Amino acid sequence: MPSMRAVWRGAAAALVALAAGLVLAQEGRADITISVAxxxxxxxxxxxxxxxxxxxxxxxxxxxxxxxxxxxSLREGTGHLSxxxxxxxxxxxxxxxxxxxxxxxxxxxxxxNLDSGGRxxxxxFTTGAKTVxxxxxxxxxxxxVSGQIGVPILITVQGAEPLRKQASxxxxxxxxxxxxxxxxxxLLANQGNVHLVPKGTLKLAREDGAAIGEAELPETTxxxxxxxGPMATQGQxxxxxxRYRAQATVDFxxxxxxxxEVTFSPAANLVIESMSASEIPGKGPLxxxxxxxxxxxxxxxxxxxxxxxxxGDVLGTVSPPRPPLLWPGQRNEVAIxxxxxxxxxxxxLVARVEYGGAAPLMQELRFRIGTPAPTPNPAWARGxxxxxxxxxxxxxxxxxxxxxxxxxxxxxxWLPALAPLRRQLGRxxxxxxxxx
Numbered sequence: 213m214p215s216m217r218a219v220w221r222g223a224a225a226a227l228v229a230l231a232a233g234l235v236l237a238q239e240g241r242a243d244i245t246i247s248v249a250x251x252x253x254x255x256x257x258x259x260x261x262x263x264x265x266x267x268x269x270x271x272x273x274x275x276x277x278x279x280x281x282x283x284x285s286l287r288e289g290t291g292h293l294s295x296x297x298x299x300x301x302x303x304x305x306x307x308x309x310x311x312x313x314x315x316x317x318x319x320x321x322x323x324x325n326l327d328s329g330g331r332x333x334x335x336x337f338t339t340g341a342k343t344v345x346x347x348x349x350x351x352x353x354x355x356x357v358s359g360q361i362g363v364p365i366l367i368t369v370q371g372a373e374p375l376r377k378q379a380s381x382x383x384x385x386x387x388x389x390x391x392x393x394x395x396x397x398x399l400l401a402n403q404g405n406v407h408l409v410p411k412g413t414l415k416l417a418r419e420d421g422a423a424i425g426e427a428e429l430p431e432t433t434x435x436x437x438x439x440x441g442p443m444a445t446q447g448q449x450x451x452x453x454x455r456y457r458a459q460a461t462v463d464f465x466x467x468x469x470x471x472x473e474v475t476f477s478p479a480a481n482l483v484i485e486s487m488s489a490s491e492i493p494g495k496g497p498l499x500x501x502x503x504x505x506x507x508x509x510x511x512x513x514x515x516x517x518x519x520x521x522x523x524g525d526v527l528g529t530v531s532p533p534r535p536p537l538l539w540p541g542q543r544n545e546v547a548i549x550x551x552x553x554x555x556x557x558x559x560x561l562v563a564r565v566e567y568g569g570a571a572p573l574m575q576e577l578r579f580r581i582g583t584p585a586p587t588p589n590p591a592w593a594r595g596x597x598x599x600x601x602x603x604x605x606x607x608x609x610x611x612x613x614x615x616x617x618x619x620x621x622x623x624x625x626w627l628p629a630l631a632p633l634r635r636q637l638g639r640x641x642x643x644x645x646x647x648x
Contacts, residue, residue: 245273259326271308278340289332328371329405378404381472392569412462419455480568496550505538513567556582
């Protein structure tokens with residue numbers, strides 16, 4: 213039967229505390245802690261090969277729990293890179309008392325007719341939803357505690373084709389911290405057919421070639437085929453204004469290391485593009501801030517958003533759980549829900565952004581929660597019949613017309629200049645009456 217060789221990397225156990233120190237009552241405490249050794253396994257196999265490996269599961273807490281073993285995909289190791297169907301774990305279910313350990317067997321069966329390259333899976337151990345009760349305060353209730361820990365299984369298949377270890381540096385980016393110190397991130401792409409464990413160094417110099425210093429790029433977790441992964445320097449540099457060149461060299465086990473460089477100025481230029489506060493019924497508003505990095509360096513700012521009343525009282529402040537990293541030229545929006553609902557009225561959103569040791573950016577926005585009370589309508593607009601507009605009476609107009617005619621008649625009868633007209637009118641009257 214074809215053989216399979218296993219290599220354990222990392223002697224330390226993968227330790228995960230599941231709900232460690234969960235306080236259920238004042239005097240009730242449950243400590244559910246599971247660990248597995250080894251933390252990662254690398255296996256060399258041939259097509260059709262079969263082999264076994266052992267993993268040890270420990271209960272390092274103070275409570276007993278049930279364990280369910282299983283197999284799942286490892287991050288990007290899906291599709292043709294997946295070895296999930298190759299693995300079987302026995303036993304699949306078991307219990308662990310405090311301080312107890314249990315060894316499980318993982319059987320790997322590689323299919324025939326495989327191409328050379330890496331295949332990946334993860335063996336998982338899930339604690340059952342153990343109901344933990346406070347011993348001295350049962351009235352406080354119960355809580356179900358569960359969690360999961362996994363051991364990556366990296367299988368390198370040696371078929372008829374050669375194994376290819378190829379990688380390239382996608383970019384080298386200087387990152388400016390809050391204290392104005394510069395670190396660097398190197399993005400590496402695995403272009404081969406097997407996983408890589410890269411490490412390297414970064415050299416920093418002035419643009420004219422004068423050396424500044426060197427920083428280590430520590431070994432990372434395995435980088436799977438077709439995946440890009442970041443590496444970060446451990447050392448940091450305090451740089452004066454000027455132009456600099458950073459060059460990264462990454463060793464990944466190939467014939468030649470991967471290299472990349474960047475030329476940059478450490479000056480930072482960050483701007484607030486926009487602010488908004490969106491009302492959410494029954495909850496606090498969603499506060500948003502859009503930032504644009506106009507620098508040649510990535511910026512890691514500290515963002516704080518505060519809500520203030522019109523009277524100046526600060527009603528609360530919020531910040532993102534982790535600082536947003538803005539790459540050079542990038543626009544990024546930070547959206548944070550305000551923890552409490554606000555009453556109807558107007559408020560002020562205050563943004564404070566600290567970055568790179570420069571003066572913090574400050575900006576305010578006035579916003580409103582709720583709809584303003586409507587202006588009372590007149591009674592006729594509400595359809596009240598007694599208040600409908602009434603038509604004006606016609607008698608004032610008629611009286612006015614009669615008065616004008618009366619004045620005209622008086623003038624006609626009494627003015628001397630109108631005597632001939634009066635005689636003609638009198639004669640016309642007599643004719644109409646038949647007196648002439």
